Amino acid sequence: MHGVAITGLGIVSGLGSGTEVHLDGLRTGRRGLHPLSLFSLPGLPALHVGEVDEALVSGQHPSRSVALALLAARQALAHQVLSGSGVVAVGTTTGGILESEQHYLRHRGQEGRADRELLTYHPAGAIADVLASELGLSGERYTFSTACSSSANAIGYGAACIRQGKPWALAGGVDSLCRLTYSGFHALKLLSSEPCRPFDVNRSGLSLGEGAAFVLLEDEEHARSRGASVLGRVAGWGCTADAHHMTAPHPEGLGALAAMKAALADAGVEASEVDYVNAHGTATPANDRAEGLAVGALFPSPGPLVSSTKGSTGHTLGAAGAMEAVFCVLTLAAGFAPATAGLSEPDPLLPFRHVPPGGVVASLRVALSNSFGFGGNNATLVFAGPTQ
Amino acid sequence: MNVSILGLGLVAPGVEDAYRVRALPELADSRAKRMTRLERMALGAAQRALPPGMETRDLALVFATGYGGLASTADFLEGIATRGAAFGSPIAFQQSVHHSPAGQLSIMLGSHGSSLTLSAREISGESALQVATTLLGTGRAERVLVVAADEWTETLAAGYRAFDCSAAPSLGEGAAAILLGREPGPLSVERCTLTAHSCPILRYPTREQLRPLLLDGTKPGTGVDSVSLSAASVAVLEAETSVLAEVQPPLVRCLETAPFGFHASAGLLRVVAAAMHVRASPAGSACAVHGLALGGGQSLTVVRHVRA
Numbered sequence: 001m002h003g004v005a006i007t008g009l010g011i012v013s014g015l016g017s018g019t020e021v022h023l024d025g026l027r028t029g030r031r032g033l034h035p036l037s038l039f040s041l042p043g044l045p046a047l048h049v050g051e052v053d054e055a056l057v058s059g060q061h062p063s064r065s066v067a068l069a070l071l072a073a074r075q076a077l078a079h080q081v082l083s084g085s086g087v088v089a090v091g092t093t094t095g096g097i098l099e100s101e102q103h104y105l106r107h108r109g110q111e112g113r114a115d116r117e118l119l120t121y122h123p124a125g126a127i128a129d130v131l132a133s134e135l136g137l138s139g140e141r142y143t144f145s146t147a148c149s150s151s152a153n154a155i156g157y158g159a160a161c162i163r164q165g166k167p168w169a170l171a172g173g174v175d176s177l178c179r180l181t182y183s184g185f186h187a188l189k190l191l192s193s194e195p196c197r198p199f200d201v202n203r204s205g206l207s208l209g210e211g212a213a214f215v216l217l218e219d220e221e222h223a224r225s226r227g228a229s230v231l232g233r234v235a236g237w238g239c240t241a242d243a244h245h246m247t248a249p250h251p252e253g254l255g256a257l258a259a260m261k262a263a264l265a266d267a268g269v270e271a272s273e274v275d276y277v278n279a280h281g282t283a284t285p286a287n288d289r290a291e292g293l294a295v296g297a298l299f300p301s302p303g304p305l306v307s308s309t310k311g312s313t314g315h316t317l318g319a320a321g322a323m324e325a326v327f328c329v330l331t332l333a334a335g336f337a338p339a340t341a342g343l344s345e346p347d348p349l350l351p352f353r354h355v356p357p358g359g360v361v362a363s364l365r366v367a368l369s370n371s372f373g374f375g376g377n378n379a380t381l382v383f384a385g386p387t388q
Numbered sequence: 389m390n391v392s393i394l395g396l397g398l399v400a401p402g403v404e405d406a407y408r409v410r411a412l413p414e415l416a417d418s419r420a421k422r423m424t425r426l427e428r429m430a431l432g433a434a435q436r437a438l439p440p441g442m443e444t445r446d447l448a449l450v451f452a453t454g455y456g457g458l459a460s461t462a463d464f465l466e467g468i469a470t471r472g473a474a475f476g477s478p479i480a481f482q483q484s485v486h487h488s489p490a491g492q493l494s495i496m497l498g499s500h501g502s503s504l505t506l507s508a509r510e511i512s513g514e515s516a517l518q519v520a521t522t523l524l525g526t527g528r529a530e531r532v533l534v535v536a537a538d539e540w541t542e543t544l545a546a547g548y549r550a551f552d553c554s555a556a557p558s559l560g561e562g563a564a565a566i567l568l569g570r571e572p573g574p575l576s577v578e579r580c581t582l583t584a585h586s587c588p589i590l591r592y593p594t595r596e597q598l599r600p601l602l603l604d605g606t607k608p609g610t611g612v613d614s615v616s617l618s619a620a621s622v623a624v625l626e627a628e629t630s631v632l633a634e635v636q637p638p639l640v641r642c643l644e645t646a647p648f649g650f651h652a653s654a655g656l657l658r659v660v661a662a663a664m665h666v667r668a669s670p671a672g673s674a675c676a677v678h679g680l681a682l683g684g685g686q687s688l689t690v691v692r693h694v695r696a
């Protein structure tokens with residue numbers, strides 16, 4: 001196993017801002033889910049969501065997504081100056097639509113010149129442009145938009161670029177809450193009326209969230225030359241398509257299984273070496289069932305410890321893969337596997353070795369993170385500790 | 389690493405169509421009837437690029453779009469504006485996301501390989517091409533289908549007009565597809581370079597910024613004998629022309645922006661046009677396709693006819 005070095009982490013979510021706050025939240029089982037307050041939609045209830053504290057983003061940037069991305073990316077860079085031409089890879093589902101949807105709803109698709117600034121950051125690619133310009137990063141810019149696997153793919157691709165000779169890559173993702181996704185997931189009947197309960201026999205859907213997370217990936221020599229500490233490693237990336245249905249996962253989880261196998265093969269790791277799985281674990285009945293079948297098919301009993309952190313952050317869509325990548329790195333470094341917040345009565349049909357309440361303190365070597373987007377976009381990342 | 393072009397597909401406006409695709413491709417599969425206009429353009433281009441009977445199970449897909457399902461986004465928002473937030477259309481919502489055409493492509497083609505969707509403003513297609521070459525170069529795929537598509541919508545046109553964008557009158561739509569593989573073939577993607585410059589979010593790179601890459605890709609010794617210009621605006625065209633005046637002997641210039649119209653996927657349409665151009669030219673011919681994006685992105689793609 002030869003992983004790509006991770007030398008910086010940044011994260012902002014409904015739990016707060018920064019890795020320490022998040023690790024503490026995972027240790028204590030604190031949940032960042034509260035009734036929606038960012039906007040109101042007449043006719044829809046203010047369900048629990050993982051909404052970022054307004055004080056963290058207020059006045060930072062006209063686009064909430066850009067503000068979130070800047071906050072997390074700055075943490076990952078930690079004021080370091082990166083030499084050479086690298087890669088900025090961003091995953092996002094809806095980009096700057098929180099603002100542009102306001103323009104539409106006011107002007108119903110007409111010019112609306114008086115409010116045109118609301119359209120400025122609508123293109124998904126604009127986030128990478130702002131990050132690069134604001135943070136002084138030169139090189140290639142990519143924006144991946146594969147729904148819930150967007151930022152996992154951004155990180156996987158960033159690591160592939162390092163392996164191909166790039167000196168560094170800032171990779172991660174962002175999505176803000178917006179009317180489109182809140183109303184859209186309601187239309188799909190996928191929202192839980194209570195804070196989500198991944199893997200619970202009484203689960204009834206997902207809780208949306210927002211936020212951003214970024215990792216700084218570096219070539220060994222580049223990291224060594226600037227004295228950077230290696231926090232963990234991206235060891236493998238697998239990416240597959242279900243080719244089954246636009247909103248439902250393959251019922252047997254075949255695409256998810258293929259993604260996990262591809263990531264393990266890329267890492268040169270056997271399934272039996274995986275100690276912890278950060279599951280996609282959205283808490284929708286169909287997703288959890290499909291992932292359960294895939295995990296059960298891959299790992300010999302008793303299998304690795306499994307938990308979902310979406311009970312803590314909500315489902316942050318395009319940012320979820322990057323957030324959970326950060327959680328995997330923190331988990332390996334701390335030797336602590338977090339429990340699934342909201343899980344009280346495990347669904348007996350899911351063959352997981354759940355992390356018990358309170359979490360598990362253990363020596364963890366390899367972690368695997370699943371991100372499965374609708375449209376059948378599956379991505380899995382494999383992480384290892386800094387010395388492996 | 390050798391990256392061969394194994395198939396080309398195009399869904400583009402006709403000469404008299406004023407930048408709009410007036411006749412969508414006829415698609416035999418009945419499932420296509422439920423697809424959006426954007427998805428049908430993407431599938432039409434994809435099917436034209438695939439050789440008949442090709443095994444597609446392990447095919448990787450890299451889809452690109454600047455604005456995705458904007459018509460579906462507007463439909464959804466119009467629905468919640470008129471009927472209420474509780475009555476948004478689930479179909480419009482699922483079709484609003486950027487990767488919806490990629491999901492449809494994987495289903496229609498039965499492709500289980502890597503599926504990625506890229507968005508990079510006016511160089512979205514070129515960005516996807518670069519990602520595809522990485523997938524091939526790192527052994528993650530043997531063959532990759534790159535598809536780019538963007539659609540004209542009144543909402544998008546109104547947005548361009550709101551900013552007095554000079555491209556608004558020529559805002560177009562279309563789709564392009566390129567099948568790439570590692571085996572030798574008569575056409576190759578010899579170079580695919582992306583870079584970016586510090587630039588205001590609604591501006592293109594300046595002449596000084598775009599000059600180094602454009603010159604590097606077209607200078608004597610590269611074997612490039614024609615160039616397709618971004619021509620994203622009058623000022624950009626003047627800057628590109630000015631830089632190319634430094635190249636001797638002069639290159640043949642292609643300005644496909646005129647028939648294709650201006651849109652975020654037009655770059656990949658120009659790459660397809662360049663490949664068709666060099667395929668009809670003597671072996672050794674090469675065309676450089678230059679792309680620029682608002683916010684600072686720049687691309688240079690070179691396609692070559694490697695043997696008769």
